[in-house]
Amino acid sequence: MKTQRLEAFTDGVVAIIITIMVLELPVPEAAGMTALQPVGVLFAAYAIAFIKVGMYWMNHHHMVHAARQVNGTVLLANLLLLFWLSLVPYVVRWIGEAGVTRDTVAAFGVLMFLCALSYALLKRALVAADSPDCPVAQATGSDLKGRISILAYALAIGMAFVWLPLAIVIYLAIAAMWTIPDKRFERMAGE
Numbered sequence: 001m002k003t004q005r006l007e008a009f010t011d012g013v014v015a016i017i018i019t020i021m022v023l024e025l026p027v028p029e030a031a032g033m034t035a036l037q038p039v040g041v042l043f044a045a046y047a048i049a050f051i052k053v054g055m056y057w058m059n060h061h062h063m064v065h066a067a068r069q070v071n072g073t074v075l076l077a078n079l080l081l082l083f084w085l086s087l088v089p090y091v092v093r094w095i096g097e098a099g100v101t102r103d104t105v106a107a108f109g110v111l112m113f114l115c116a117l118s119y120a121l122l123k124r125a126l127v128a129a130d131s132p133d134c135p136v137a138q139a140t141g142s143d144l145k146g147r148i149s150i151l152a153y154a155l156a157i158g159m160a161f162v163w164l165p166l167a168i169v170i171y172l173a174i175a176a177m178w179t180i181p182d183k184r185f186e187r188m189a190g191e
Contacts, residue, residue: 001070006078007061013082014057020089021046021053024096042096045108048175049092052112053085055178056119066135067126077125081118087111105167106160112171113153120146149174 025046028035036043060081067074091111095104120143127137140146156170 003064003067003070006070006075007064010060010064010078010082011057014053014060014085017053017085017088018050021049021092024089024093039096041100042092045092045095048171049088051175051179052115053088055175056081056085056115059119059178060122063123063126063136063140066139068130068134070126071129074122074125074129077118077122081115081122084111084114084118088115100164100168102160102164105164105171106157108171109153109157109160109167112174113150113157116146116149116153120150145177148177 025042026039028039064070070078088111091104091108095108098104123136123140123143123146127134130136152170152174156167156174159167159170
């Protein structure tokens with residue numbers, strides 16, 4: 001099976017996720033910048049979640065574009081990733097309504113952990129559908145960023161119950177790490 005339908009489906013789902021997130025932002029009734037203060041936490045959660053969902057979309061695009069074929073296992077792994085990503089607007093809204101609390105910050109971490117784990121499973125499924133030396137395996141290598149992310153999310157979940165600011169810093173650091181462009185797929189496309 002070719003990869004185009006998988007890419008198109010994922011593009012559509014991610015576009016809907018991002019649209020739902022922005023529609024959850026309430027429009028202030030008053031004029032002036034001070035009217036934005038009550039939604040500051042929600043906007044910050046939205047911004048971080050937008051970056052995370054956007055990074056998943058970009059990396060998914062590169063990885064699936066490098067794949068030569070997909071099978072049923074890949075489709076299931078992709079659906080699992082999309083399931084967890086589809087819950088991002090829900091958790092962002094909860095943070096906006098309940099505030100930055102131990103439980104909301106931990107829930108964000110659990111969700112991001114499950115997204116990262118699902119992405120790793122998708123990568124493995126793509127490699128298994130092809131061969132151990134396929135372009136996806138060559139481009140991702142040991143997937144150090146992915147492994148660091150999974151471990152850091154696990155650490156941040158625990159930190160949410162111990163020292164909330166550190167958990168938030170860990171989430172921001174992971175997001176920043178993924179905004180650094182990964183040239184491995186682009187180098188392969190140029191060869």
